[in-house]
Amino acid sequence: MSFTKPPEQLRTFAGIACVAAVLLAFDVAFSAMAPARISFPLDEQAPGEFPAEWIHGSKSAMDNTDPPVQVHAYNEHTYILRENKAINYEGAFMYLFFGNGVAMLIDQGSTSSPALFPLREVVDGVIDEWQERNGQHDIELIVANSHLHGDHYAAWNQFVDRPNTVMVGLTHEEVMNFWGIDNYPQQIVTYDLGGRELVVTGSPGHQGSEIAIYDGWTDLLYTGDMFYRGRLYLEDWDAWVTSIRKLRDIADQNPVVHLVNNHIEMTTTPGLDYPVGTTWQPDEPPMEMTLEMLDEAVEATFEIDRPGIYIYDDFLIYNEIPWGYTTDP
Amino acid sequence: MSRGRVIAALILMLLSTATNAHLLNMTDLHFDASDPEAVLLHIKIDLGQSLLSPVDYWRAVNSDPAEQYALIAPAAGQLLNGMQILIGGTTVSGSLQSWSLEAASLEAIENSLSPQMAILSFDFGRLDISPTSEPADSSLELFLDEQLEIPWPALLRVDTSTRALPVSRLLTANDRRSRPISLIDNIETTGSSAMARLAISFQAWVPGLSWLAIGFQHIIPWGLDHIAFVLGLFFLSTRISTLFYQVSCFTVAHSLTLGLATLGWISVPASIIEPLIAASIVFIAVDNLYNDLLGRWRLLVVTLFGLLHGLGFASALSELMLPAENFYMALLMFNLGVEAGQLTVLALAFAAVGWLRGRAAYNERVARPATVTIAGVGTYWLLKRVAF
Structure with a gap:
């Protein structure tokens, strides 16, 4: 195939350059048309806002006009959902985190029936809107859980036949296999949610498969049911002590702007909770908590040495006390 | 929620209170x-x-x-x-x-x-x-x-x-x-499906079979740059022996670096390897334009490029985590899958244009345009991997 004549060589190298130029042109054109990959930098704190108030039930549940699920965009890629307390008194919070090509739903509320609690319909709506806004299509949904209590996965079945969906599972082994945790609860792993880095670790005490999640992009520390403004039902005190101190360590090593969680059971009066089963909470404090509150919990781990109910301004510790007991007179 | 939906929810809740x-x-x-x-x-x-x-x-x-x-x-x-x-x-x-x-x-x-x-x-x-x-x-x-x-x-x-x-x-x-x-x-x-059951049966029969498929996939369809390189070897001349010597040197060389890199004995960043692989494609293609005989130095160059491509395979394999329990079997099967992919590329090339090799116009109408295209594609990859 040898060639020696200069014009022939010139034509040949022009041909090579043409092929490369055409491919480069296509590449640039396709890159321009493709949606930009969303960046989730760790060195900046992505701002976000909480609502002025969450839906909190109503005096007469029959007169409740709130949606079955409140959808609040903490920021453009982070949604917090709350189940209507008129449907279930738990009023559980759920979280929807978005990354490139993927969304993760953490927890599925306390009501199974899609007629009463159309969680999938709501989540699909949020995903559709997010995809449209971000130029993405057919993103995967991961259905995960903070822990394995029924008031947080009741609507799990609404997602089992959803296309392009990963169901993490409802056994300890399935959950840990998904996160890549093979030394629960000590291990701290990093999960890549489409370019969004989540730090995940075991946080038992309330329940033996619970996890806590630190989102390095928003600097939110998600503590599920093991730390929230309410009755902290602890089945294993020693495990909770280790977990709460570990959360403090994570907060020492990473910037944390808020602690977010699953329930509100306190009133705005320090140390006073709503009765178990309340479906109207007009004086709810914010759901998000502060590092000072975490410090108070850490201090409690040094003060409490036996089962009982311990009252703090922003939470109550039910140390190995049965669920049904309340602080009501 | 509509008011109707709330009321319906409450009625259902009241009805089911006893058990729910x-x-x-x-x-x-x-x-x-x-x-x-x-x-x-x-x-x-x-x-x-x-x-x-x-x-x-x-x-x-x-x-x-x-x-x-x-x-x-x-x-x-x-x-x-x-x-x-x-x-x-x-x-x-x-x-x-x-x-x-x-x-x-x-x-x-x-x-x-x-x-x-x-x-x-x-x-x-x-x-x-x-x-x-x-x-x-x-x-x-x-x-x-x-x-x-x-x-x-x-x-x-x-x-x-x-x-x-x-x-x-x-x-x-x-x-x-x-x-x-x-x-x-x-x-x-x-x-x-029946196909899935068949695959599972094979998997049970030959542990590590899936790694054979993964290796194959690293050529067809994922290894476009390796395909371009192998086609560059194919279009050098019409002699089968020329192709055989080149492919043999390339295979031995990339198997060597794939094994060494996977074992962790050598390590070169992908940011260096990938542009060099693109450059190797350009080099081979341009060399085809000047030579139609296999010189010793060409075999040496092909061997060196094989070492580079092996490091590229190792980089891709490192993302897959070979199983600790049958590491060597998986590595061997992956490599065999790569070879099978290469041979498939050559078989397809023969099927497509091999029967024209005896024709007088083969070089002018087939080999040269194909080689120019390969060189152009290689140039595109080289620019992209260096500049972007």
Whole structure:
């Protein structure tokens, strides 16, 4: 195939350059048309806002006009959902985190029936809107859980036949296999949610498969049911002590702007909770908590040495006390 | 939510208050086939809030075993009769084997927010399936009868001796069917095809077979740059021996660096390797334009480029995590898959244009345009990998 004549060589190298130029042109054109990959930098704190108030039930549940699920965009890629307390008194919070090509739903509320609690319909709506806004299509949904209590996965079945969906599972082994945790609860792993880095670790005490999640992009520390403004039902005190101190360590090593969680059971009066089963909470404090509150919990781990109910301004510790007991007179 | 929906929700809640007051006492169903010779179903249930009255349950808690059996037998019968378990489409039956009843007080049983759970264990005998069973013959399905009222939801967990992980299903008052669960492997019965079963059989026959497929995939369709390089070797001349020597040198060289890099003995960043691979394609193609005979130096260059390409394969393989238990087998199979991919590329090239090699116009009409295209594509990759 040898060639020696200069014009022939010139034509040949022009041909090579043409092929490369055409491919480069296509590449640039396709890159321009493709949606930009969303960046989730760790060195900046992505701002976000909480609502002025969450839906909190109503005096007469029959007169409740709130949606079955409140959808609040903490920021453009982070949604917090709350189940209507008129449907279930738990009023559980759920979280929807978005990354490139993927969304993760953490927890599925306390009501199974899609007629009463159309969680999938709501989540699909949020995903559709997010995809449209971000130029993405057919993103995967991961259905995960903070822990394995029924008031947080009741609507799990609404997602089992959803296309392009990963169901993490409802056994300890399935959950840990998904996160890549093979030394629960000590291990701290990093999960890549489409370019969004989540730090995940075991946080038992309330329940033996619970996890806590630190989102390095928003600097939110998600503590599920093991730390929230309410009755902290602890089945294993020693495990909770280790977990709460570990959360403090994570907060020492990473910037944390808020602690977010699953329930509100306190009133705005320090140390006073709503009765178990309340479906109207007009004086709810914010759901998000502060590092000072975490410090108070850490201090409690040094003060409490036996089962009982311990009252703090922003939470109550039910140390190995049965669920049904309340602080009501 | 519309006002109508809230009202409908409240009416339904009121109607179901007796059994659906809260979720703390939900029911756990644990089908434990981890010992196929002694399959058990453990049911953890708030008996005093469902199938027994609180008084009867409290009485059972405080009775001797014989009395306990008499008191809980009707509830156990209700559970067995209200539950259908199919294995391979055949209903299996069990019998109450043991039980554990716990309650702090009658008041605690009566308090729906204070679940006092009982565990009833049912013996289902021997599980009559083998690892080679057809999926349809080795699936478990559980139905709860419409008449059976238990604290909802019910979480089903299935353990078997052949699955690394348990399987979970959630059953609710309106969704009482577990859907099929395979008892022999991690492939769900639903949707599994004959092709999938064949693949699994091969996998069992030759451990690491999947790595052969992964290696092949790293050439076809994912290894476009390696395909371009191999085609560059193909278009040098019309002689088969020329191609044979080049491909042999390339194969030995990339196998060497693939092995060394995978073992961790050598390491070169992908940011260096990838542009060099692109440059190797350009070099080979341009060299084709000047030569049609295989010189020794060309074999040396092809060998050097083979070393580069092997590092590229290793970089891709490092993202896949070879299994520790059969590391060398997996590495070997991956490499064989790469070779199979290369040979497939050459076979396809022969099928497409090989029969024209004897024609006078072959070089002018086929080899040169193809070589120019390969050089252009290589230039594009080189620019992209260096500049972007």
